Amino acid sequence: MSKASALEYADRSEKSRRRKSLRKQIAMHKWLYLFIAPCIVWLLVFCYYPMYGATLAFKDYDYGLGITGSPWVGWAHFQEFFSSPDFWIVTKNTLIISGLKILFGFPAPIILALLLNEVRNRRFKRVVQTVSYLPNFVSWVVVVTLMTIIFSPYGGIVNTIRKANGLESIFYMGQKGSFYPITILSDIWKNAGWNSIIYLSALSGIDSQLYESALLDGAGKWQCTWHVTLPGIRETIGIMFIFAVGGILNAGFDQILLLQQPANMEISEILDTYVLKTGLNYGRFEYATAIGLFKSLFSLFMMVAANKFTKRYMEVGIW
Secondary structure (H helix, E strand, O other): OOHHHHHHHHHHHHHHHHHHHHHHHHHHOHHHHHHHHHHHHHHHHHHHHHHHHHHHHHEOOOOOOHHHHOOEOOOHHHHHHHHOHHHHHHHHHHHHHHHHHHHHHOHHHHHHHHHHHOOOOHHHHHHHHHHHHHHHHOOHHHHHHHHHHHHOOOOOHHHHHHHHOOOOOOOHHHOHHHHHHHHHHHHHHHHHHHHHHHHHHHHHOOOHHHHHHHHHOOOOHHHHHHHHHHHHOHHHHHHHHHHHHHOOOOOOHHHHHHHOOOOOHHHHOOHHHHHHHHHHHOOOHHHHHHHHHHHHHHHHHHHHHHHHHHHHHOOOOOO
């Protein structure tokens, strides 16, 4: 047998051995594979199969022909969106709202977790945790309805207090200047408690001996937090920051849609609400799909950039 034939035979034998090993492993863990099978089917049907609909962004959709039969138009819808004055308006609004949420909303759960970590009364700590978690389970429909009642100029508690002090009633929900504060504060109130769970879990993994050593060296509470606590959860903060930046164009569809008023439409129209109105109100599904695809690609680019940033300065990344 020649050397080439021997190598080919050895390669086939190795491949055969690997196939047999794989079949043996699958047979050994067949119940585990059967257990995750529904999840895999769900992922394929509801996550991967709908991706075919993204081809609609490159077609001139015809109801009678369907997605597959509609003619291709290439980048026409993207060019139309980029040249439209609405592009700059909705993109700017989305980036501003998302940027403000990252600037003020991202540190909020970290600060809350640090504060709760210093609480020694376990009963009080559990009560605060429960109260801070609960808003996450309340839908934005209920939250916005409550805010509308509270800030209503007709019997709302805020305007009732204003009237009692001789001031005029103000419809805060319909004011352009109140939109950003209401959006950011309500987002923090609703999500900070729930997101703090991740940081509390990371804090529980820090070795207590590090704090003891720092105290022996004369470090105070603030110095322990800065030099022990924050470095201990640096990786968690980095990963969460990547996800936050990756979703920078997700300004909060349901929240923004419910908070929109004719008076604040100029600053509240974001990509998600614009896609909804373009697709459903005007029936331009292909144009709306192109905008949605642009948003996804931009988010992917931002996630890659954030991952490089955290790997360079925080020594952590998701790939």
